[in-house]
Amino acid sequence: MSRLSYAVPAEQGFSLLELLLILSILAVLAGFSLVNAGEYRHRLQVDVAARRLQLGLERARLFALSQRQPCGLRVSAEVWQKPLVSELPACVSSRLSLQEPFAAVPLTWQSNLPQLMRFAANGLTLDGGTVVLGSLHSPYRRCLVISLPLGVSRVGRYDGDPLDPAIGLSSSRCLPDEAL
Structure with a gap:
């Protein structure tokens, strides 16, 4: 008579200890991605605002x-707006916001531009x-x-x-960025 040996089926699945280890590793990885996502979001907000600033400038030049x-x-x-004084007509009728409406963090802004940017009839920018x-x-x-004098604009990385009073705002510190 032949003996048939019955194999005991191997256990399927993970033990409780293995599951806890996997969950803790996933939690650490998720934490790293959330930290990087916040930094990425802030960088994206600044990039969008710079592009919108340049877009408003180009729209005004084309309008003139x-x-x-x-x-x-x-x-x-916050925004490109109509001039307060009526001696110069507004370049565009609509307000162009520099920030998305859902942006949670306000932007910091330093500028040495005049309050009123003027554009000539030939499209040249009269202020810089x-x-x-x-x-x-x-x-x-x-x-x-x-x-x-031509009003050429460029966007870069500062x-x-x-805010350093010894240097102030300097166009020479606006370096070209390969990402743009």
Whole structure:
């Protein structure tokens, strides 16, 4: 008579200790991703604001060129707006916000631009300066430089502290960024 040996089925699944170890590793990895996601969000807000600032500038130039008349815009930390004085017509009718409506953290803003940016009938920018945008929760800074006499603008990465009284805002600290 032959004996058939019956194999005992192996246990399926993980033990409680193995499951707890896997969950703790996943929790640590999730924590790392949340820290990086916050930094990424702040950087993205600053990038978007710099692009919107440049977009408002280009829209104003194109408006002055298309209407063949000088115009002006008032710039602040939040938005491009119509000029307060009526001696110069507004370049665009709508307000262009620099920040998304759902943005939770306000931007930091340092600028040596005049309050009223003027644009000639041929589309040239009559005023220039430097704007540095940043976030309260990140050391990341973007800058926009408007150079005269042609009003050429460029966006870059600001190297240094824009609040340093010894240096102040300097267009030479607005370095080109390969990411742009």
